[in-house]
Amino acid sequence: MTNQQEQAKTVALEALPLRDNLRGQFPYGAPQLEVTHLLNTNENTHPVPQVVADAIGKAVHTAATSLNRYPDREFTELRQRLAAYLGHELTENNVWAANGSNEVLQQVLQAFGGPGRKVLSFPPTYSMYPLLASGTNTEYISGVRADDFTLTPDEAARQVKDTAPDIVFLCSPNNPTGTALGLDVVEAVYQAGEQFNTIVVVDEAYEEFSLSGTKSALTLLQGRERLIVSRTMSKAFALAGARLGYLATSPQVTDALRLVRLPYHLSAITQAAANAALEHVDVLLATVDEIKAQRDRIVHELEEMGLKPAVSDSNFVFFGWFEDAHAVWQGLLDRGVLIRDVGIPHHLRVTAGTAEETTAFLVALREVISA
Missing domain, CATH: 3.40.640.10 (Type I PLP-dependent aspartate aminotransferase-like (Major domain))
Structure with missing residues (x-):
């Protein structure tokens, strides 16, 4: 959708008798893009058994x-x-x-x-x-x-x-x-x-x-x-x-x-x-330990790159420090890896996926940092 189309859509919405506290708001939603490695919404990337x-x-x-x-x-x-x-x-x-x-x-x-x-x-x-x-x-x-x-x-x-x-x-x-x-x-x-x-x-x-x-x-x-x-x-x-x-x-x-x-x-x-x-709880949760291992791998390798990952009790890692986090996000996207720019200056967030997805992310991040 072009900027002109977006503006027309906004004008049409504002013409409705919308509640005042909803005016100017935007719906929730992470980017839904066709990429090789989708690591931005904290899903369990392993398929259902x-x-x-x-x-x-x-x-x-x-x-x-x-x-x-x-x-x-x-x-x-x-x-x-x-x-x-x-x-x-x-x-x-x-x-x-x-x-x-x-x-x-x-x-x-x-x-x-x-x-x-x-x-x-x-x-x-x-x-x-x-x-x-x-x-x-x-x-x-x-x-x-x-x-x-x-x-x-x-x-x-x-x-x-x-x-x-x-x-x-x-x-x-x-x-x-x-x-x-x-x-x-x-x-x-x-x-x-x-x-x-x-x-x-x-x-x-x-x-x-x-x-x-x-x-x-x-x-x-x-x-x-x-x-x-x-x-x-x-x-x-x-x-x-x-x-x-x-x-x-x-x-x-x-x-x-x-x-x-x-x-x-x-x-x-x-x-x-x-x-x-x-x-089938045991079968469904069988991937949890593998995901945690990839999360810990991400934390370890980010530290080796000189970055600062937060301690993670989840299936994702929040990390920085970047002068321009969005530029890093774009560099990863250009390499087929979509992670999350959460809008916090100097920081990004990546989902811990499969071993292959983790490798793709780490390789791409090293390339972006080197560039």
Whole structure:
């Protein structure tokens, strides 16, 4: 699309009675380009194992015979399977799911945010948070991290007390920096929010890739009825195309989400695919260790190049320092490798893919740096 076409499109959009807080906004989306090595959206680049694909195909085929009927509105079997996967003595009453973790987070904002309410998060972090806030007319408050992008318990708690948010989003491992928060940060934020009845959401989309010793916020759920831990089947499970996100929390929070969910929001096809996949958890997660090995390889080789990669508990690596990060991004793209320019000066982010993809990225980066 040309610049002139883009301008005409913008003018046409602005002519509509759009809500004021949506004017001038841009939809979320990473570049979707045809390249040899696609390493910009943190997908699991390994294909779905054939045994899992076959099981999903069979389950979807069976579900297709009854598509004239609405699906199970409560997706009970799926919640039971997800609870069993998560463990920690959770039951289906603690679990909720939707079409991707973005819809899960949107439902949290619909239930607990809205006009006159505030959500606090700590950039640089997942760029969908302010967009979800805008879409639900919830005021978004940008918290502050240290210069090295870390967040201490005391500083996080202070900002909660200063801003009195209705919701706090904590991304751990954080996207785009990749590093997990200590559970002491989660505890401090939850305690600081007690006086405001604050809902605390820990977004653990990448938790399965965490370094040894990193603990999940699932361990904190007991006795904290306003704590939510969100997850996804898009990353470690290699099911980004299935669009299945979920969360664990107290039964009263899942009851609140029932008030805002659309009727039958999880299709019979989605439920069938997810249930079939969860029968093969070990097979689906077999690539996690290989991905972690490639991530650690990237970190090691970037350090050898004199660059500064962040500690990563995820399936991607955030790294710098570049005078012109976008020029490096373009140089990689010219060589068929698409990574992510996350808009943070001097830094880029790359997904840890297969061994072959990692090699292609590292070779191309060395060429770009040399040039």
